[in-house]
Amino acid sequence: MPIRALDPKVVAQIAAGEVVERPASVVKELVENSLDAGSSQVSVEVKGGGVSLIRVTDNGSGIPSDEIGLAFDRYATSKVANLEDLESIQSLGFRGEALPSIAAVAQVDVVTCAAGEKVGSYLSLQDGRISGQGSRGRSQGTTVTVSNLFRKIPARLKFLKSVATENSHIANVVSQYALAFPEVKFSLLIDGRVALRTPGSGQLIDSLAEVYGNDIAENMIELEADTTAPPPRIAGMVGSPKISRSGRGNLSFFVNRRWVNSRMLARAVEDAYHGLLMVGKHPVAVINISLPAQEVDVNIHPTKSEVKFHNDSAIFGAVRRTVRRALTEQITVPRVEVATTQPIFPSVVKETASQPYAGASPDSIPSAPTPAMSLPVLRVLGQLDNSYIIAEGPDGLYLIDQHAAHERILFEKINQQRSQRDIEVQGLLEPMTFEVSPRQEAILKSRYQDLAEFGFTIEPFGDRTFLIRALPALIHDKDWAGTLRELLDSLSRGDKGDWAEDVTITMACHGAVRAKQSLSEPEMRELVRQLEQCATPHTCPHGRPTMIHLGLSQLKKEFGRT
Ligand code: ADP
Ligand code: MG
Numbered sequence: 001m002p003i004r005a006l007d008p009k010v011v012a013q014i015a016a017g018e019v020v021e022r023p024a025s026v027v028k029e030l031v032e033n034s035l036d037a038g039s040s041q042v043s044v045e046v047k048g049g050g051v052s053l054i055r056v057t058d059n060g061s062g063i064p065s066d067e068i069g070l071a072f073d074r075y076a077t078s079k080v081a082n083l084e085d086l087e088s089i090q091s092l093g094f095r096g097e098a099l100p101s102i103a104a105v106a107q108v109d110v111v112t113c114a115a116g117e118k119v120g121s122y123l124s125l126q127d128g129r130i131s132g133q134g135s136r137g138r139s140q141g142t143t144v145t146v147s148n149l150f151r152k153i154p155a156r157l158k159f160l161k162s163v164a165t166e167n168s169h170i171a172n173v174v175s176q177y178a179l180a181f182p183e184v185k186f187s188l189l190i191d192g193r194v195a196l197r198t199p200g201s202g203q204l205i206d207s208l209a210e211v212y213g214n215d216i217a218e219n220m221i222e223l224e225a226d227t228t229a230p231p232p233r234i235a236g237m238v239g240s241p242k243i244s245r246s247g248r249g250n251l252s253f254f255v256n257r258r259w260v261n262s263r264m265l266a267r268a269v270e271d272a273y274h275g276l277l278m279v280g281k282h283p284v285a286v287i288n289i290s291l292p293a294q295e296v297d298v299n300i301h302p303t304k305s306e307v308k309f310h311n312d313s314a315i316f317g318a319v320r321r322t323v324r325r326a327l328t329e330q331i332t333v334p335r336v337e338v339a340t341t342q343p344i345f346p347s348v349v350k351e352t353a354s355q356p357y358a359g360a361s362p363d364s365i366p367s368a369p370t371p372a373m374s375l376p377v378l379r380v381l382g383q384l385d386n387s388y389i390i391a392e393g394p395d396g397l398y399l400i401d402q403h404a405a406h407e408r409i410l411f412e413k414i415n416q417q418r419s420q421r422d423i424e425v426q427g428l429l430e431p432m433t434f435e436v437s438p439r440q441e442a443i444l445k446s447r448y449q450d451l452a453e454f455g456f457t458i459e460p461f462g463d464r465t466f467l468i469r470a471l472p473a474l475i476h477d478k479d480w481a482g483t484l485r486e487l488l489d490s491l492s493r494g495d496k497g498d499w500a501e502d503v504t505i506t507m508a509c510h511g512a513v514r515a516k517q518s519l520s521e522p523e524m525r526e527l528v529r530q531l532e533q534c535a536t537p538h539t540c541p542h543g544r545p546t547m548i549h550l551g552l553s554q555l556k557k558e559f560g561r562t
Pocket of ligand 1: 029033063099
């Protein structure tokens, strides 16, 4: 075929394909236009998964009647005038592509009335061509109705998923912008049913409660925006570790309030939760990053959902730091709810101490919640059920789960030794043999070096048999074979990314004292002393609590002595 310029209609459809991938993309573009128009109210209505109908109504600035036709010209925009503007984009839209792209793949009707105009105007387009135009009464704002999406493009229609799936994408788009713009009242009607409604109070927590429900909203922690620090400014809310989710779909990022996808930002947040979440769990977070428009490039892709930061590592660090700080300041030790009718202790308390706590007198100590990252000096009183250490602190009683606490201690110890390339190793006088399955054998052969980093010296010996010459000191007298097998199995499942962390957790778990193991008083004292020195003493590496705390003021209350 000779080279030929494409028919403008074909050009329009190819270009439209980049912007309008599915019904939710139409919703996104229309909602962005409404927000750019300064609306305080945005209503979205969809039918048939957005294929039959999408209607977005706002009370924004409106489109002047003499510009309404222009809005549908490709690359016509009121938001960017020159090259300098493109370097400092403040609005969500700037490419002037959305309306013409949508009109290329659907029927579009616009009714709008601009500020200062007495009568509004309407414009209808079919197949990208104007099919009707005139004046129409309307209060200030704009309504865009998109019907029969992709009707003329069967290939696109076929690619769409079920109505329910398309609806869920649409609901997600509206939810994200409701989170980014809490001062705007959003509503979403799906096939006549209210799917979302936000109050527009300006408080993120109110939008959050509508999007995620009260259970999550009640467990969100506000990020302290450091208003004195230079940009980037990190604001928003993150979920307490106890409301973690099994998927990554609950992380929302906005850059200057533009909803963006970013693996880098997701990693920064997950890093901040390090050691606080159970394996396989992911946090909930809504984070807005404000920075000068010149420091971020939003013109990467027609959908504008990807951005390039000029200084990736500064943003990564700022997000991780801000989230971590909020988490460590807010997490408190779980407190016991004591029913007054129940005895607090079963009778198995072992008495080991008699002198009172050496600190200040209990009355003088405020019973403020203990910040997660520091533990006061504790005095061991005894062991309960051979599983829990009972200890006294300046602010009341602590019940420590000995296994979870020891796991935390070992986890931090291994991490520290590893970062200093100083894992304690126990050489074996007589090497021991270790038999494995064919699958484990393949894994083991490819991981000698990684395992050596943790203190395992292993050599091939014969058919599916290996010689163990040295072991991590931590587990040499424990069930090291079981530990090693568990490690190999987790590797062969191709679990998650962070293998080193898995190894550390597995070793900490296998090395730790068990429940139902009687401990001597010096052993308990040593364990508690080491726990006091941990960076994150209140949770085990799986994210479970290591202790519960019963404050003195609460005790008094329980005894009716307030
Ligand atoms: P862009 O948003 O990139 O400028 P669009 O094709 O989405 O491009 O819109 C073209 C123009 O139409 C916008 O620049 C704006 O002036 C106008 N417009 C579109 N939707 C609205 C709306 N809801 N309220 C006011 N003006 C709008
Ligand atoms: Mg736009």
